[in-house]
Amino acid sequence: MVELFRGIKVDWLGKRKLFFAISIVLLGIGMASLLYKGEFRYGLDFKGGTVVTVKFAENVDAGAIRNVLPEASIQAIQTSEGSKFQIELGKAAENEDASVGRQTVTAALEKAFPGKFTVEGSESVSAKVGGDLRRGAVMATLWALIGILIYIALRFEWIYGAAAVFAVFHDTLVTLGFFSLFNYEINLTVIAALLTLVGYSVNDTIVVFDRVRENLKTRRRDDFEAILNDSINQTLSRTILTSGLTFLTVLALFIFGGEIINNFAFAMVVGIIVGTYSSVAVAAPLVLIYTNARKPKAMAVKQR
């Protein structure tokens, strides 16, 4: 039998101050990066504008394109032959036809490089759409968190739900911080990734809580902290294995999935690591802190 983790007895909860410090540092780095940069790097679907992907049969210098489209930002894409560029124009005016940008780019290129390029794809989003979308994304995430909070609160106790959701919220913030730090673009697929992570990273937490519930039934006299620690240790091999396997799959997506899905994959790669960490380092300690805080009061009530 191949085994990676057997008979582990780590005092996870004893290290809770260290974990909190790590979390605060992680959140702080993200926050500092965001404050420094002022804003996330939003994708087209959130900020509006036009991106045209153009392929040239021969080698073309980005400068040559910049000459004819001075207002555009131009990004070269790796390709096996010729040259390929993503040409981005800022957002069109309010209420303006979304396709104006595409026409501007093709007209300018047609003049400078007649017949030498093909438009591989383009996307235009009017300025109006972005704001609605950002609100929608935030609302969907909040509702998902509330839904999970209610579900876990019903299945366990409310503090378990609150701790799990707090941990997941922490994961979302840390992941967003990484997006700012590494200058990855936040687009619709990233929101999809974040919502998936909300569902996924709460899994690890539920597995631990489930074991706590089971252990509480059989070990009524034991110290709660010991039960929590044992529950984490008992499920640790499973936690590491499954996170590792899911991590493998999203890593494949990150490496081989191509340009379009890259931001999504980055969110998943970061989120799965943070999500695994937080179920041990954030969710469980929160439950313990709450329970400890309540204990003296409960005893006081009894004595009276």
Add this chain to the structure above:
Amino acid sequence: MSKRIRIRALIIVAVTIACILRFAGVPPSIEGLKKNIRLGLDLKGGTQLVLQVNVDDALKATTNQTIEALRAQMEKDSISVAQIVPTAVDTFEARGVDAAKDSDFRNMIEGTYSQEWEIVSSDSTAGKTYTVRMKMRTATELRSQAVDQALRTIENRVNALGVAEPVIQKRGGPGENEIIVQFPGLDDPEYVKGIIGKAAILELKLVQGTSFYSTRDAAIQQFGGILPANLEILESAKAEQGGSKVFWVVNKVAAVTGRDLKNASVSRDENGRPAVSFHLNAAGAQRFGDLTGANVGRLLAIVLDSQVVSAPRLNSRITDNGIITGGGAGFNPDEARDLALVLRSGALPASMTPLQEAVVGASLGADSIRHGLVASVVALGAVVAFVLFYYRASGINATVAMILNLVVLFGAMAYIGATLTLPGIAGVILTIGVGIDSNVLIFERIREELRAGKTAVSSVATSFSRVFVTLVDTHLAALISAIFLFWFGTGAIKGFAVTLVIGLVSNMFTAVFVSKTLFEIVLNRKERTDTLSI
């Protein structure tokens, strides 16, 4: 093998075969797969437009029609009024209503127009001024009708163009008035956009005077500087002989409109140039006959989207058919064909603003498919290699469960007609990862029970019943967020949410039912040797 296990095994085999036949066709083939798994535009290439229907246009048009009708009726009942002007898309003001006929006016609005309109305020300075507003219910109805009608019109036009497998749907919640249009395989949207975006409001209006004017001012001068309220000045659609556009003074009220059309087709004018001939329905023919009969010798402007296409002389009474020529400049054959098409398909009730436009070239889509396939194969390979190494023979169990999970996922997607998008492929890869999660949870529990000294049979039984509760909790929590994702998402993101939801549900089947049955088959065969390779 016990009867119970045999039945379970049969169910699994039946589900597997049914799913494979569902997504790969009968008999299974690559062609069948291509037919049953619908690819999104981001994978197969094509154009997607999101159009916002400017529904206020429909309100504005109704308000204007009402003003004209009211003006005519007041004239008939000799209630004098200084002005009736629209003040908002759904509101107009009647200024300077004859004080003596005040109650007549009120009765008119509260009688004939009470279904749709109400007087919201009145004030008595300088004659009586009434503010009349469209009722909320009417406005709401008009707005939703406008979107429905726009949808039908676009459908008609796209079908007439013969675009393959178009998707035309309403999108967004109430008040969003958006239409999403997809054209697979089309990577130059300009032409189609021109066709579907054309309002194509046809109006036949009598011309005042005998000719056009070269400037707007010149036209107004003919009326002493103030244009009468029942007239308007319209520009010509094309430049006339002089090389610039000209202006016509026409009646505001159209005698016949596009709504009276029965049919329109390409034909030729008397000089053999392309033209569009049209037929009117019975009501339209009646009105057209009255109009042309009473105005022989005058000019009739053919107005399309508020531009005068041509203004032929009425030589005799015409009833149910007519011809639209391109005026001095003439139509080219394509123009005539497109005009006939948009007239046949009906007018758009409101203008549309493109909110989003995405064009995916076929090569870009093919790239995405290739990337998605490579990532899926690598992910699957890595996971299979690991579980086989780590769990030995039981790894086969997990592998079978995982592959069945994918089979059921694709079967269900084909069954509900879901679209596979690039994010959807990411969802499939995640299903691999999350699916194996359930198996690992179970296997680790079995190992734990075995270490505690239980027999293989009882370890398997206990583990499955214990872990089942956990699996329900984790899957439901993940479902909650996937459902909110579906609710929030549009297009490709919805595709991702759908794969995720189906993947989660089918995983409950494969990780619990299939995996447990496989264990039982193995343990049953071994009979007395109470060991398990895990």
